[in-house]
Amino acid sequence: MKIKSNFPVILLLLFFTSFINGQNIAKNFVEPPREFSVMPFWFWNDTLKADEILRQIKDFDEHGVYGFVIHPRMGLPIGMDFLSEEMLSLMKVAIEEAERRSMKVILYDEGSYPSGSCEGRVVAKNPAHAARGLAKIDLETGEKPALKDGWNLVTVLQRPNGKQMAVVEQPSNGHIRGIHWVDEAKGKEDLPPAGDILNPEAVSSFIELVYDRFAENFKQYFGKTVLAVFTDEPDPLGRGSKRGIVPGNKNLLPQINKILGYDFTPYFSDLWYEDHENWEQHRKDYHRAIAICLEENYYGRLSKWCESHGIALTGHPAGSMDLGAQKYFQIPGQDLVWRYVEPGEKALNGQHSTMAKNASSAMVHLNRRRNSNELYGAYGHNLTYDEMVWLANWCFVRGQNLLYPHAFYYSIRGARYDERPPDVGPHAKWWSNYKDYADACRRLCWLNTDSRQVCEIAVLGDANWLPDQSAKIFFQNQKDFNYLELSHLISDATVDKSGVHIAGMNYKAVILDGLQIVPDNIKPTLNKLAENDQLIIFKDSPFISTFPKTKVAQTAAELIAETEKLIQPDLSLSPSSENIRYRHVTKEGIHYYILFNEQETSVTTKISVPVKGNQWWLDEFTAKATLAQKGQKITFQPHELKLLMVKEN
Structure with missing residues (x-):
């Protein structure tokens, strides 16, 4: 009776398998290649044993997890230092087992974050390579600034109100989170000094201490089992830096002036005061220049190293809207942590609501194959299975195709259980059913990879800012779009009567929403779009008079109506x-x-x-x-x- 009752079900399954095979997707949708697996952060956070590492990898494999990011983390025993010989030998154990099981590995470049310090050894090697920044000293008339050891005078200037001020470069006193507890019972952490990642010499030291060390030990696995190196939210000042200090150093000033096209020195006071009429513009200019310096001095160097060694640079910049830095990632990425996004208002509003489209748009326009998101970190022990699936789907419908679940804990002993929880893997209550979730993610990652997005709307952004309100309207009205960084309009995009062409995409509607700065060399291209009836300005903008032929939409309904004059509804x-x-x-x-x-x-x-x-x-x-x-x-x-x-x- 049992066999007889199941026979129709078996026939139905055979029918589905036959049908899907007929659609030529059986091998790829039903059983996608393992490269599309979720790749969790694997917290190495306790005394490590080779046999336990092998056991956990086997457990991952049996639950549909075919890759991992080796992440040295708070809780390792004192004496087990980042990239010590003991740690490297255990990494090799994990990599060899992954190779044997046809799994993939990503190496993490810090112990533990943010990146750029090598657990403080960049500074230990050369104390001058500690993170630095700029601070102000208000002076009385005729007073000279008192400089402490390690400080450098950048300039003394007279403010428009007649008062004098000195700008000095000094250590930021920033740190990173380390991998050891000084006192586990009290939760006191080791806080190694942050490196000066705006300083090319400090970055060279970081590359030598970390990336070259990876190559020395694991080069034979690069591009095969080891896919990438993960760099994590680098911060020029480090964590916990002095109040009132801003990123920068004296030696960067020529690079900053070159980027801006003018000498910033007379306007330094605008970093702290509203001194000049254009103080806000000057402040934005400076931080934009610092972002570009970070791209050139840090991200660009790591990207070239990875490319020359046959692997990808992955990870994510510090900001959810940081689109400009994505050009240096072979796998652009973002970071969905601290309940930045949840069902409800936060799904569509605010800077963090832009992050998934940020990374997926970068993938499209930079001709990358994958884009990623590190998700679930610090969502708390109250994270539910429904939320876990919801967050993954939030990423997928926005075009993401590589997930780094944060995190699988090697150990939850003692204080480890509460270190940026939850464990979303082996110690979670849903672990017995995890393979269903992992398989679903693998299928959706496969679907979003090597496919062509059907999309004709571009929403303009700059290197560090993206609009969320026009994006919200398009999401709510089933109009897909990509964020397009302004710089593409003069670098690798072409504009004609049919719109903007870039990386195989043709955007027939281009949206200008909220941007307060448009470089002069980009204005002619936007004016051309306006003359072709392809530029729509959403709400009030200082550029309505600059582009007199542009269309202006003040409401959501007007934005949709103007857009539908240019493109046919796809759904x-x-x-x-x-x-x-x-x-x-x-x-x-x-x-x-x-x-x-x-x-x-x-x-x-x-x-x-x-x-x-x-x-x-x-x-x-x-x-x-x-x-x-x-x-x-x-x-x-x-x-x-x-x-x-x-x-x-």
């Missing part, structure tokens, strides 16, 4: 719903629509797409296909993702 819902996010890609000649109910309420609607052909719903957890009934209303449960496949006639 429509009847009735409409602001809950649903969507992404449309084509892969291997087949159309896929990722549809995600991001909100807490259910949605019942009819879905229409202009692509003609047979339609199926695919289940990302089981890889099963169900024939879609055209014109039939579909219900999305709260937080439910659906995947529609359309094979053109």
Whole structure:
């Protein structure tokens, strides 16, 4: 009876397998290559044993996790230093086992974060390479600044109000989080000094101490088992720096002036005071220049090293809106931690709501294959399985295709349990069912890789700022878009009567929203777009008069209406719903629509797409296909993702 009752189910499974094979996606959707696995941060945070490392890797493998980031972390015993011979030998154990199991490894470049210090050894090697910054000293008339040891005078200037001020370079006193507790019972951490990552000599020391050490020990695995090196939110000042200090040093001033095209020296007071009429512009200019210095002196150096050694630079910059730095990552990335994003308002509002599109847009425009997100860190012990899936889907519908779950803990002994929790892996209550989640992620990562995004809207941003409000409107109205950094318009994009062309994309609608600065050399290109009726300014802008032929939209309805004059809807819902996010890609000649109910309420609607052909719903957890009934209303449960496949006639 048991065999007989299961026989129809077996026939149905065979039918689905046969169908999917007929669509030429069985090998790739049902069982995607292991390269598309989630790759968790694996916290090495206690006394390490080779046999326990092997046991945990086996456990990962059995739960659908086919790669990991080796992350030395708070809780290692004193004496086990970052990249010590003992640590390197255990890393080799893990890498060799990963190779044997056809798993992948990413190396982490710090002990533990932010990157750039080598657990304080950059400073130990040369104390002058400690993180530094600029501070002000207010002076009385005729007074000379008193300089302490290690301080350098940058300039003495007279402010517009007649008062005098000195600008001095000094140690920031910034640190990183280390990998040892000084007193575990009291939670007192070792805090190694941060390195001066704006100083090319300090960065050379960091590369020698970390990256060259990786090459000496693991070069034979590069590009095969070892895919990348992860650099983590580098901070020029380090953590816990002095109050009132700003990034920079005396030797950077020529580089800053070159970037800005003017001598910044007379305007230093604007970093602390509102002295000049254009003080806000000067302050923004300075920090933009510092960001570019960091790109050139730090990210660019690491990127070239990785490229020359046949592996990728991955990780993420410090800011959720840092788009400019992504050009130096072979795998652009972002960081979804501290409950930056949750179901509700934070999913669509604020700087952190831009991060996933930041990384995926960089992937598209820089012709990268992957883009990543480090997610779940410090979401707390109250993180639920539903939230874990929701956050992954929040990333997928925005085009991300490599997830670094934060974190799998080697140990949860003592204080380790509460160190930036939760453990989302072997010590989590959902671990027995983790393979379902891991397989679903693998399928969606595969889908978002080597596919062509169907998208005709570009939202303009700069290197360190991205608009969230026009983005919110497009998300709520099922209009996919990418962030386009302004610099692309004069570097590698072309503009003609049909719009902006870059990296195989053709943007017919270009949105200018909230930007207060547009470099003069970019204005002619924007004016051309305005003359071609392709530029839309959202809400009030100082550039409405600069581009007199531009279209102006003051409301969400006007923005959608102006956009739809330029592009045809790619998907429509009847009735409409602001809950649903969507992404449309084509892969291997087949159309896929990722549809995600991001909100807490259910949605019942009819879905229409202009692509003609047979339609199926695919289940990302089981890889099963169900024939879609055209014109039939579909219900999305709260937080439910659906995947529609359309094979053109």
